[in-house]
Amino acid sequence: MARKQKAGGAESTSPEPAPPADAPAEPAAEAATAAQPPVAPVAPADKPKSTSDILAAARAQKAGGAAPAAPKSTTDILAAARAQKAGAGPAAPAAKPGSTADILAAARAQKAAGGGAAQPGTSSASSPAAAKKAAPPPEIAGLPAGSKPSVEAMLKAVRTGDAAATEPPKPKLPVKASAAPKPPAKGESRRSFLDTVLSPFVIGFTALAAWGAIGSLAAARFMMPNTVLELPSRFKIGSASDYPLGMVSEKYKASRGIWVVHTDTYDGRNIIYALSTVCTHLGCTPNWLDAEQKFKCPCHGSGFYVNGINFEGPAPRPLERVGLRVSEDGQLEVDKSLKFQEELGQWTDEKSFVQVS
Numbered sequence: 001m002a003r004k005q006k007a008g009g010a011e012s013t014s015p016e017p018a019p020p021a022d023a024p025a026e027p028a029a030e031a032a033t034a035a036q037p038p039v040a041p042v043a044p045a046d047k048p049k050s051t052s053d054i055l056a057a058a059r060a061q062k063a064g065g066a067a068p069a070a071p072k073s074t075t076d077i078l079a080a081a082r083a084q085k086a087g088a089g090p091a092a093p094a095a096k097p098g099s100t101a102d103i104l105a106a107a108r109a110q111k112a113a114g115g116g117a118a119q120p121g122t123s124s125a126s127s128p129a130a131a132k133k134a135a136p137p138p139e140i141a142g143l144p145a146g147s148k149p150s151v152e153a154m155l156k157a158v159r160t161g162d163a164a165a166t167e168p169p170k171p172k173l174p175v176k177a178s179a180a181p182k183p184p185a186k187g188e189s190r191r192s193f194l195d196t197v198l199s200p201f202v203i204g205f206t207a208l209a210a211w212g213a214i215g216s217l218a219a220a221r222f223m224m225p226n227t228v229l230e231l232p233s234r235f236k237i238g239s240a241s242d243y244p245l246g247m248v249s250e251k252y253k254a255s256r257g258i259w260v261v262h263t264d265t266y267d268g269r270n271i272i273y274a275l276s277t278v279c280t281h282l283g284c285t286p287n288w289l290d291a292e293q294k295f296k297c298p299c300h301g302s303g304f305y306v307n308g309i310n311f312e313g314p315a316p317r318p319l320e321r322v323g324l325r326v327s328e329d330g331q332l333e334v335d336k337s338l339k340f341q342e343e344l345g346q347w348t349d350e351k352s353f354v355q356v357s
């Protein structure tokens with residue numbers, strides 16, 4: 001019918017009745033039709049049967065700009081959206097999308113075409129950015145609501161805003177560190193002390209210092225003369241009057257290892273002599289028992305009379321005498337370098353006793 005109209009303006013042979021009310025406007029409609037560019041054949045409005053049909057319909061829509069039939073599936077919507085995006089053709093029909101893919105395709109198509117009426121239910125109209133864009137400018141301070149500001153007031157407000165916007169940002173002041181450090185906790189201080197004491201550096205330094213000290217002491221000892229700290233064998237024990245008859249003095253037992261005995265029980269002579277405190281059995285030190293008037297060895301029970309003769313226990317012989325004499329100054333002088341044994345008949349030696357008159 002369109003080709004016929006374009007070619008000759010012949011009347012349609014279709015049985016559709018001509019509208020009686022539009023009859024006067026028919027010439028104008030024909031003229032408008034003649035002025036339009038040739039239109040590509042429009043795809044039938046039947047429902048497409050396959051994807052090929054849908055794509056063909058989309059291409060035809062893209063080429064000629066004709067309104068396609070309403071898409072029935074996601075593929076239809078996508079094809080229509082691509083066609084709309086590429087050619088900025090007519091807007092998609094306002095059919096309600098059936099799924100999320102439909103909504104997304106419609107949103108992309110709207111974005112590509114420069115924005116259209118927001119679909120109800122989409123987020124573009126209700127997003128914060130859109131609300132911010134749509135928000136009215138702030139009112140100028142000091143003006144009543146609803147009144148129009150003057151040009152000077154608006155300029156002042158703009159300058160004030162510009163000054164505030166162009167004001168350099170204040171530099172951030174460094175955070176002040178607390179002047180006094182917090183005292184460490186009790187456990188932390190002990191742990192810190194142990195860590196310091198047991199650190200390898202401290203241990204190594206201590207070992208080095210100890211090694212140096214030991215070396216210094218050894219060197220000092222090497223430089224000293226190798227003398228034996230022994231008491232001299234000769235020593236004075238006082239005058240004979242300090243030892244009355246019948247007395248056994250233990251004054252020099254511990255320090256010199258002798259008893260000083262004044263007795264007349266050996267051979268009837270009143271003499272003073274010095275007995276060694278060494279047991280003749282195995283070398284223990286006997287004790288003087290004044291009540292029993294004997295020397296008793298605690299090791300194996302040997303007993304000795306006051307004159308030193310053994311009478312009990314395993315001791316094989318009497319105690320030994322050491323040298324004794326009257327020195328030049330009248331004091332008794334002991335000489336431990338001299339030994340006198342009774343079994344050898346040495347007690348008769350005058351160097352083994354001092355005669356008391």
Ligand code: FES
Pocket residue numbers: 279280281282283284297298299300301302313314315
């Ligand atoms: Fe004195 Fe044996 S050592 S009795």
